Amino acid sequence: MFRSDNTTPQSCDDELHIVFQQGQLLSDMRSRTGCLIALDQLRLSGWTELSRQFLGYWEDKPCYVLEIDAVDQPDPARYQKGNLYHILGRVDEQLFALAGRASQLLDWERDHRHCGRCGNQMTLDVKERAMRCAPCRVINYPRIAPCVIVLVARGEELLLARNANFPQPMYSTLAGFIEAGETAEETLVREVREEVGVEVCNLRYFQSQSWPFPNQLMLGFFADYAGGEIVCDLTEIADADWFHYSQLPMIPPISSISGQLIQQYIKTLS
Numbered sequence: 001m002f003r004s005d006n007t008t009p010q011s012c013d014d015e016l017h018i019v020f021q022q023g024q025l026l027s028d029m030r031s032r033t034g035c036l037i038a039l040d041q042l043r044l045s046g047w048t049e050l051s052r053q054f055l056g057y058w059e060d061k062p063c064y065v066l067e068i069d070a071v072d073q074p075d076p077a078r079y080q081k082g083n084l085y086h087i088l089g090r091v092d093e094q095l096f097a098l099a100g101r102a103s104q105l106l107d108w109e110r111d112h113r114h115c116g117r118c119g120n121q122m123t124l125d126v127k128e129r130a131m132r133c134a135p136c137r138v139i140n141y142p143r144i145a146p147c148v149i150v151l152v153a154r155g156e157e158l159l160l161a162r163n164a165n166f167p168q169p170m171y172s173t174l175a176g177f178i179e180a181g182e183t184a185e186e187t188l189v190r191e192v193r194e195e196v197g198v199e200v201c202n203l204r205y206f207q208s209q210s211w212p213f214p215n216q217l218m219l220g221f222f223a224d225y226a227g228g229e230i231v232c233d234l235t236e237i238a239d240a241d242w243f244h245y246s247q248l249p250m251i252p253p254i255s256s257i258s259g260q261l262i263q264q265y266i267k268t269l270s
Helices: 039-045 093-111 184-196 257-269
Strands: 002-004 016-021 024-028 049-058 061-068 079-082 145-154 157-163 174-177 199-211 216-227 237-244
Touching: 002 093, 016 039, 016 093, 049 093, 061 093, 093 199, 145 184, 145 199, 145 257, 157 184, 157 257, 174 184, 184 199, 184 216, 184 237, 199 257, 216 257
Parallel strands: 016 061, 145 216
Antiparallel strands: 002 049, 016 024, 024 079, 049 061, 145 157, 145 174, 157 237, 199 216
16 A cells, blocks of 8 residues: 655645644544545645655555644644554554654654754755755664564463553563664563563564654564563563463554564464
């Protein structure tokens, strides 16, 4: 459904738009596609564009991300504003990924308006995904933060944890950022040990997922329990425990890679 392309096409009447205002995504409550806004609808809105980037093609239609002025007032009877969590699990997985791509690219452009080396203003390249500084020739590409996320299993039991900063009583798989010089596998072993004091073995790669909160690439793994008692790092983990697959607490939705890891492992036990 989505085809990536970095070269901005000529304007056409069937182009689509994903619109943000002060970091909030606008969704059209009257539309089946929600966050995809057509050109004629955009023209009628009268919104002031502050930033525009070409994303690629959605169902062969050119798609752009826009940032509109904070003073614009979208009709609350038609448009709903919220963060990306607001549409997680409510829209097609590919459309959620496209909205996440849009959000990340706006953040990247905003954070690289000035060159970090000489301080001059940078310009957005229209032929490739890059911000360029003409005076010192520095080029900045979108930054992605790689992370590992792992489901640790002990037979029919799953090791799940509740993040100390998460407001809901949801239990999820363990995750952490890859540090400089580490492999994904080294990060996995370290993060599990640091967060819950457990050792793991038999690491198996599952799949990856772009996670735009704000710019992670999640690398999913399965791992087996190898030893140790659960001792939580309370700065990050409020609680962790072993749960039988038939008696799980609240877990992430299947639209997240954490939910997919859990459901996929349960399938292997059935």
